[in-house]
Amino acid sequence: MTAQQITFREFLLSERSQHQLDKDLIFLLEDIATSCRIISHQIRGGAFAGRLGATDATNVQGETQKQLDVIANEVFVRHCSNCNRVAALVSEEVDEVYWLKDEPQAGDYLVYFDPLDGSSNLDVNLSVGSIFSISQLPTAIDATDDRSVLWAGSEQISAGYSVYGPSTALVVTTGTGVNGFTHQQGTGEFRLTFPDMVIPETTSEFAINASRYTLWDAPVRRYYDECIAGNAGPRGKAFNMRWTASMVAEVHRILTRGGVFLYPKDTGNAEAGGKLRLMYEANPMALIVEQAGGAASTGSDRILDLQPTSHHQRVPVILGSREEVAVLDRYHRDA
Numbered sequence: 001m002t003a004q005q006i007t008f009r010e011f012l013l014s015e016r017s018q019h020q021l022d023k024d025l026i027f028l029l030e031d032i033a034t035s036c037r038i039i040s041h042q043i044r045g046g047a048f049a050g051r052l053g054a055t056d057a058t059n060v061q062g063e064t065q066k067q068l069d070v071i072a073n074e075v076f077v078r079h080c081s082n083c084n085r086v087a088a089l090v091s092e093e094v095d096e097v098y099w100l101k102d103e104p105q106a107g108d109y110l111v112y113f114d115p116l117d118g119s120s121n122l123d124v125n126l127s128v129g130s131i132f133s134i135s136q137l138p139t140a141i142d143a144t145d146d147r148s149v150l151w152a153g154s155e156q157i158s159a160g161y162s163v164y165g166p167s168t169a170l171v172v173t174t175g176t177g178v179n180g181f182t183h184q185q186g187t188g189e190f191r192l193t194f195p196d197m198v199i200p201e202t203t204s205e206f207a208i209n210a211s212r213y214t215l216w217d218a219p220v221r222r223y224y225d226e227c228i229a230g231n232a233g234p235r236g237k238a239f240n241m242r243w244t245a246s247m248v249a250e251v252h253r254i255l256t257r258g259g260v261f262l263y264p265k266d267t268g269n270a271e272a273g274g275k276l277r278l279m280y281e282a283n284p285m286a287l288i289v290e291q292a293g294g295a296a297s298t299g300s301d302r303i304l305d306l307q308p309t310s311h312h313q314r315v316p317v318i319l320g321s322r323e324e325v326a327v328l329d330r331y332h333r334d335a
């Protein structure tokens with residue numbers, strides 16, 4: 001075994017000695033890794049073919065839930081409830097906050113998760129993932145009020161995602177860089193295969209759902225038009241475009257080779273505030289991206305500085321290589 005192939009547990013223990021990682025946070029992260037391992041197994045299991053289709057149920061966003069959305073949510077709830085420092089869980093799939101403690105104290109954790117991201121990809125056998133975020137309470141809070149979980153992304157002490165692609169990867173930050181682990185078939189361990197992930201500052205690859213072009217605001221249209229104008233356009237370079245319809249897969253590509261991802265506010269989603277959810281999609285990805293040297297913005301504000309107003313709040317998201325995020329921020333300022 002090389003130094004780069006240490007297990008997730010060994011990695012967390014070395015983080016504990018180097019950066020005083022709380023032992024309860026280690027237990028919680030291991031429980032989350034177990035959740036991802038189980039969900040990966042269920043997605044890959046032939047026995048689950050036929051269980052991927054839509055259920056009759058709708059979630060709080062008014063979207064039809066996939067059976068695996070429901071299953072993945074149950075897996076996360078069960079495992080995250082193991083840690084006796086977890087005060088509350090906030091899931092994309094559940095309307096209310098799930099309180100585990102009656103009197104949450106300073107030092108307790110709040111865990112936010114999107115148990116299955118990109119779930120429209122399930123039926124066509126493309127990459128999906130899970131996203132999580134952990135905040136630590138600086139003070140006691142009121143468990144009778146769901147607004148008590150509305151902490152800004154800058155309060156996160158850890159965030160990560162698992163992508164269920166050709167292999168299953170787990171990418172995690174505990175606030176000191178970003179490290180990626182690959183699930184080993186057979187032993188079931190996650191081993192450190194992508195240490196110290198860094199997003200290149202410059203890129204010529206962008207990701208956006210271009211079918212929404214007519215709905216976009218002027219700054220986003222300007223950016224897109226200039227990218228596709230290529231070498232002859234004002235940017236003077238040829239851009240490549242990707243769209244996987246799974247934020248986890250987009251962010252994983254950006255962490256691996258750079259790029260910028262946009263899901264802006266447009267006239268189709270403006271009333272809701274955007275498409276992606278702040279607490280369990282935008283915030284965790286923003287922390288990961290910043291920890292890897294990239295940037296994450298709404299076009300006008302740093303995502304991690306946003307003060308949430310509801311736990312299912314949606315926001316515009318622009319994240320990835322710093323140079324492109326800066327260009328988009330400038331176009332929004334100039335508009």
Ligand SMILES: O=P(O)(O)OC[C@H]1O[C@](O)(COP(=O)(O)O)[C@@H](O)[C@@H]1O
Pocket residue numbers: 092114116117118119120209245246247248263275
């Ligand atoms: O359907 P669109 O417009 O391509 O949107 C895709 C986006 O929606 C999401 O699938 C939303 O996530 P959920 O599957 O958790 O609802 C993102 O992963 C992705 O970036």
Ligand SMILES: [Mg+2]
Pocket residue numbers: 114116117118247281
């Ligand atoms: Mg999602």
Ligand SMILES: [Mg+2]
Pocket residue numbers: 069092114115116117118119
């Ligand atoms: Mg989801």
